[in-house]
Amino acid sequence: MTTTYVLRGVRPLGGEPADVVLDGGRITHLGAPGSATPSSDTDPGVVEIDGENRLILLPGLVDLHTHLREPGREDAETVCSGTRAAAAGGFTAVHAMANTTPTQDTAGVVEQVWRLGRDAGWVDVRPVGAVTVGLGGERLAELGAMADSAAGVRVFSDDGKCVHDPVLMRRALEYVKAFDGVVAQHAQEPRLTEGAQMNEGVVSSEVGLAGWPAVAEESIIARDVLLAEHVGSRLHVCHLSTARSVEIVRWAKSRGVEVTAEVTPHHLLLTDERARSYDARFKVNPPLRTEGDVEAVREGLADGTIDIVATDHAPHPVEDKDCEWAAAAFGMTGLETALSVVQATMVDTGRMSWADVARVLSQAPARIGRIDAGPAAQGRGVGVGEPANVTLVDPAASRTVRGAQQVTASANTPLEGMELPGVVVATFLRGRATVLGGVPVDAGGEDGSGLAGRVGETEAVAS
Amino acid sequence: MRHLLSTADLAKDDAVLLLDTAAQMAATQSREMKKLPTLRGRTVVNLFYEDSTRTRISFETAAKRLSADVINFSAKGSSVSKGESLKDTALTLHAMGADAVVVRHQASGAPHMLAHAGWLDAAVLNAGDGMHQHPTQALLDAFTIRRHLVGAGSDAGTEGTDLAGLRVAIVGDVLHSRVARSNVHLLHTLGAQVTLVAPPTLLPVGVETWPCEVSYNLDETIEQASPDAVMMLRVQRERMSGGAGGAFFPSAREYSRKFGLGSQRLSRLPGHAIVMHPGPMNRGLEISADAADHPRSVIVEQVANGIAVRMASLYLLLAGSDTADDERTSL
Numbered sequence: 001m002t003t004t005y006v007l008r009g010v011r012p013l014g015g016e017p018a019d020v021v022l023d024g025g026r027i028t029h030l031g032a033p034g035s036a037t038p039s040s041d042t043d044p045g046v047v048e049i050d051g052e053n054r055l056i057l058l059p060g061l062v063d064l065h066t067h068l069r070e071p072g073r074e075d076a077e078t079v080c081s082g083t084r085a086a087a088a089g090g091f092t093a094v095h096a097m098a099n100t101t102p103t104q105d106t107a108g109v110v111e112q113v114w115r116l117g118r119d120a121g122w123v124d125v126r127p128v129g130a131v132t133v134g135l136g137g138e139r140l141a142e143l144g145a146m147a148d149s150a151a152g153v154r155v156f157s158d159d160g161k162c163v164h165d166p167v168l169m170r171r172a173l174e175y176v177k178a179f180d181g182v183v184a185q186h187a188q189e190p191r192l193t194e195g196a197q198m199n200e201g202v203v204s205s206e207v208g209l210a211g212w213p214a215v216a217e218e219s220i221i222a223r224d225v226l227l228a229e230h231v232g233s234r235l236h237v238c239h240l241s242t243a244r245s246v247e248i249v250r251w252a253k254s255r256g257v258e259v260t261a262e263v264t265p266h267h268l269l270l271t272d273e274r275a276r277s278y279d280a281r282f283k284v285n286p287p288l289r290t291e292g293d294v295e296a297v298r299e300g301l302a303d304g305t306i307d308i309v310a311t312d313h314a315p316h317p318v319e320d321k322d323c324e325w326a327a328a329a330f331g332m333t334g335l336e337t338a339l340s341v342v343q344a345t346m347v348d349t350g351r352m353s354w355a356d357v358a359r360v361l362s363q364a365p366a367r368i369g370r371i372d373a374g375p376a377a378q379g380r381g382v383g384v385g386e387p388a389n390v391t392l393v394d395p396a397a398s399r400t401v402r403g404a405q406q407v408t409a410s411a412n413t414p415l416e417g418m419e420l421p422g423v424v425v426a427t428f429l430r431g432r433a434t435v436l437g438g439v440p441v442d443a444g445g446e447d448g449s450g451l452a453g454r455v456g457e458t459e460a461v462a463s
Numbered sequence: 464m465r466h467l468l469s470t471a472d473l474a475k476d477d478a479v480l481l482l483d484t485a486a487q488m489a490a491t492q493s494r495e496m497k498k499l500p501t502l503r504g505r506t507v508v509n510l511f512y513e514d515s516t517r518t519r520i521s522f523e524t525a526a527k528r529l530s531a532d533v534i535n536f537s538a539k540g541s542s543v544s545k546g547e548s549l550k551d552t553a554l555t556l557h558a559m560g561a562d563a564v565v566v567r568h569q570a571s572g573a574p575h576m577l578a579h580a581g582w583l584d585a586a587v588l589n590a591g592d593g594m595h596q597h598p599t600q601a602l603l604d605a606f607t608i609r610r611h612l613v614g615a616g617s618d619a620g621t622e623g624t625d626l627a628g629l630r631v632a633i634v635g636d637v638l639h640s641r642v643a644r645s646n647v648h649l650l651h652t653l654g655a656q657v658t659l660v661a662p663p664t665l666l667p668v669g670v671e672t673w674p675c676e677v678s679y680n681l682d683e684t685i686e687q688a689s690p691d692a693v694m695m696l697r698v699q700r701e702r703m704s705g706g707a708g709g710a711f712f713p714s715a716r717e718y719s720r721k722f723g724l725g726s727q728r729l730s731r732l733p734g735h736a737i738v739m740h741p742g743p744m745n746r747g748l749e750i751s752a753d754a755a756d757h758p759r760s761v762i763v764e765q766v767a768n769g770i771a772v773r774m775a776s777l778y779l780l781l782a783g784s785d786t787a788d789d790e791r792t793s794l
């Protein structure tokens with residue numbers, strides 16, 4: 001028997017308080033406070049949650065850029081631990097990046113990841129397919145086979161590496177048109193960034209770390225928007241990080257180029273000043289940039305030039321961060337803090353509404369990934385008849401980030417010790433609670449089984 | 464002073480105290496009995512991840528002349544991606560009871576991590592980290608400049624003085640040079656005016672915010688700035704070929720012609736100007752043999768001054784103002 005959830009006095013998209021009922025995997029009721037009739041007093045199958053006219057109801061968040069690390073680096077994260085963290089962060093779907101070992105470059109591997117996600121049951125896992133075989137940048141992977149597979153891949157990316165060969169990029173952009181796919185580019189001109197460690201600028205000159213110049217990102221984005229315009233394809237720009245990247249995307253959109261762009265929470269919040277500590281938790285690719293860049297990406301997100309926020313959640317084991325900066329891995333975790341960072345930088349500063357948050361963290365990423373329709377649709381509105389993929393957020397609560405206490409199997413958060421606003425209270429995947437009272441509900445799978453054992457294994461490895 | 468990691472951390476008073484202490488140390492070194500009992504019973508570890516026989520021997524000599532026990536821990540090749548992690552090495556040194564760790568590492572920031580990660584409580588002395596800092600090199604350079612240009616060839620009368628009003632040109636591969644970074648901060652703190660001279664490819668983006676002037680033309684700098692000291696930086700041969708970033712300049716001959724110090728340029732310097740080089744030199748590339756061996760060259764003396772400056776650094780870190788440590792020393 002499935003549970004019916006009655007959410008009383010919640011604010012859909014931050015609007016006026018309402019009662020919302022989740023039943024049979026759908027939103028079955030949306031009305032004024034007091035209008036919802038099912039009651040836990042009379043029906044044991046009903047659970048009521050009091051939103052106190054304060055909790056905000058958002059469509060379940062959708063991440064277009066998650067590194068789940070399985071297969072290959074289960075010491076950093078597994079599909080199970082990563083998606084559990086995603087649910088804790090308010091997500092109901094994540095796109096799993098292709099740089100696994102083996103690479104997600106065949107129908108077989110993407111189906112494997114897709115199945116691991118389905119069995120875990122925390123969120124919908126939508127594998128991203130590699131653009132080139134083994135992320136090698138030389139031969140196109142079997143994009144059509146991945147698109148036709150059970151995983152139904154629509155987003156293709158060599159993320160971690162840039163598809164730098166212009167001919168290969170052109171071919172990929174053209175080829176995926178056949179199945180309405182999109183190429184998500186990690187924009188990094190490789191020759192300009194050999195050995196690069198951090199943003200090239202004032203700080204790098206002083207701390208003596210090799211620079212990653214902004215132009216290495218901007219030159220690829222400029223080339224790619226021109227290629228996309230030339231062949232009439234969709235292009236998605238991953239983790240855009242500089243002021244001029246925002247300008248280039250703005251210009252391309254004004255020309256009608258079908259380009260979308262994402263920014264990460266960390267690029268909305270942090271600058272390269274952090275590298276002065278030589279603390280490798282701040283080492284990420286693309287690197288943290290300057291104050292001016294942070295301001296530009298916030299402005300770009302607010303005015304719609306940047307379409308979405310995506311986490312680039314990149315878990316790493318302790319030993320890959322607790323070392324010399326040059327020896328450390330790039331990347332930081334983000335699934336459990338993304339919403340809080342967006343609230344802190346965009347909502348609490350008055351630059352965006354909660355409806356905008358729903359757009360940039362749910363609806364737009366689902367649309368870009370083409371998972372916004374069909375039986376497992378994500379990123380829909382909060383309305384009667386829509387799938388009950390929703391998350392409930394307390395915007396007035398706050399918490400201090402502790403990497404060791406996060407749900408992800410890795411502790412490499414750049415926000416350690418930082419107090420952030422906003423706490424995810426509950427998450428529902430097609431009407432089933434994956435998070436209640438701010439804590440993951442350890443029973444999952446579409447059939448409600450098989451989860452506890454896998455999560456237990458993960459914890460054993462992490463301890 | 465708890466650690467010596469970067470000259471950017473040194474206030475002017477600290478820097479002058481280091482130079483004054485080095486002068487006292489240098490005075491003891493002209494005696495027949497060079498050894499001082501100051502650091503008896505203290506353990507100094509030389510932790511070298513990079514080959515640098517010159518710097519290691521200089522630190523080793525300095526520590527031994529202060530009667531410290533010296534352990535040489537060569538970790539070359541075991542760094543960064545292979546072998547024992549920096550953390551495990553640090554924990555080992557802590558267990559061995561190291562009082563000071565002198566560290567040379569190819570990764571910028573490694574000494575900073577040793578000092579601040581909580582792995583060990585020894586004093587950390589940066590003996591050169593990546594492209595970041597080499598503070599004792601800058602201190603010995605400042606010491607040498609003060610002796611010649613303030614003290615007329617000896618330390619007499621230099622106590623308590625800084626380098627106010629002196630002009631220093633630092634010439635060459637600034638981009639990759641920890642020596643240049645350390646000197647810019649220290650010489651500026653001491654009141655000198657620094658001009659960096661290099662082709663634009665060998666200057667870092669961001670150099671415009673450093674407390675110094677920048678020039679692309681050595682001849683112009685000699686004419687217009689009349690430097691009191693010219694410091695030539697070593698140019699690594701690999702900067703001329705492809706390598707990671709491609710060649711930084713067209714050829715050794717062009718570099719030498721535009722940025723090398725030979726007798727022609729030497730003759731256009733003010734009569735009192737001194738010629739410096741941190742070594743090892745590429746004779747014929749950044750400096751000609753006649754410039755290197757010229758009477759105004761203080762390059763060999765820099766080596767001797769290195770020992771005095773390192774003695775002063777170890778002394779101030781381990782026996783300086785900490786009374787508890789002083790008691791321990793006297794036991």
Ligand SMILES: [Zn+2]
Pocket residue numbers: 159160161186238239285286
């Ligand atoms: Zn990427």
